[in-house]
Amino acid sequence: MLDINKIYNQDCMIGIKSIPDKSIDLIITDPPYSFRKIKSSAQTRLSNTINSTQDKLNKSNLVKDYDHRIWAELIRVMKKINMYIWCSKDQLPELIQYFVIENKCSYDLIIWNKTNPPPTFNNKYITDKEFCLYVRKGGYCQPVSYESGKTVYYQPANVKDKKQYNHPTIKPLNIIENLIKNSSRPGDLVLDPFIGSGTTAVASILNNRNYIGFETNKKYYDICLQRINDIKGERYESVAV
Numbered sequence: 001m002l003d004i005n006k007i008y009n010q011d012c013m014i015g016i017k018s019i020p021d022k023s024i025d026l027i028i029t030d031p032p033y034s035f036r037k038i039k040s041s042a043q044t045r046l047s048n049t050i051n052s053t054q055d056k057l058n059k060s061n062l063v064k065d066y067d068h069r070i071w072a073e074l075i076r077v078m079k080k081i082n083m084y085i086w087c088s089k090d091q092l093p094e095l096i097q098y099f100v101i102e103n104k105c106s107y108d109l110i111i112w113n114k115t116n117p118p119p120t121f122n123n124k125y126i127t128d129k130e131f132c133l134y135v136r137k138g139g140y141c142q143p144v145s146y147e148s149g150k151t152v153y154y155q156p157a158n159v160k161d162k163k164q165y166n167h168p169t170i171k172p173l174n175i176i177e178n179l180i181k182n183s184s185r186p187g188d189l190v191l192d193p194f195i196g197s198g199t200t201a202v203a204s205i206l207n208n209r210n211y212i213g214f215e216t217n218k219k220y221y222d223i224c225l226q227r228i229n230d231i232k233g234e235r236y237e238s239v240a241v
């Protein structure tokens with residue numbers, strides 16, 4: 001077994017091999033997104049803007065495809081299937097096919113409705129949502145209040161976090177904390193195989209859960225370690241497993 005409460009600067013497909021069967025209580029993950037390029041015979045300002053943003057993400061490996069065999073490995077390591085997957089609209093059909101149709105999980109869709117989306121609505125709807133598919137089969141889900149049981153989060157894009165932690169797809173800490181509180185107990189072990197700037201680890205620490213994370217990009221790995229050290233300096237009770 002890998003050491004817990006540690007982030008590994010490693011491809012998750014390799015690192016996961018050292019995690020035993022049925023040892024993880026909860027997975028929160030945010031793999032690189034895949035998008036369809038906007039096709040247009042006339043290069044509109046909108047298609048140019050969106051395609052150029054996606055090209056930038058591509059260059060930084062943030063939409064680079066990953067080994068999809070990771071999903072079977074993640075099922076192997078969970079005690080019971082209990083996993084939140086941030087994904088693009090285009091990834092939803094294949095994830096629902098695999099987890100809901102083939103693996104008979106129940107599911108819910110968590111939505112982060114951004115209240116300040118860019119006004120790009122020409123010939124398409126505004127991009128004002130991020131999706132998080134929650135799949136489970138016996139996994140723990142006990143929202144602690146009426147408020148924390150809601151599935152839509154209305155809040156602005158987290159521009160400040162992106163600047164502060166220098167990760168373009170960082171997720172809001174308050175949402176990740178809520179998912180962790182709803183679907184795990186203190187002392188549980190939370191895995192994030194694509195941990196980016198470390199939001200899942202920080203949320204775990206703040207809520208007395210244990211964590212393991214993988215991140216291939218050294219720059220993001222270093223940011224992740226820095227965030228964890230900062231938070232541990234503030235408050236951290238380690239938890240016996």
Ligand SMILES: C[S@@+](CC[C@H](N)C(=O)[O-])C[C@H]1O[C@@H](n2cnc3c(N)ncnc32)[C@H](O)[C@@H]1O
Nearest residue numbers: 011012030169170171194196197199215216217
């Ligand atoms: C969408 S970002 C995650 C952002 C994260 N949720 C946060 O709040 O900061 C996905 C991350 O996965 C990393 N990544 C891509 N392929 C990977 C792999 N095979 N193993 C581990 N990490 C990987 C990327 O470098 C990127 O930082």
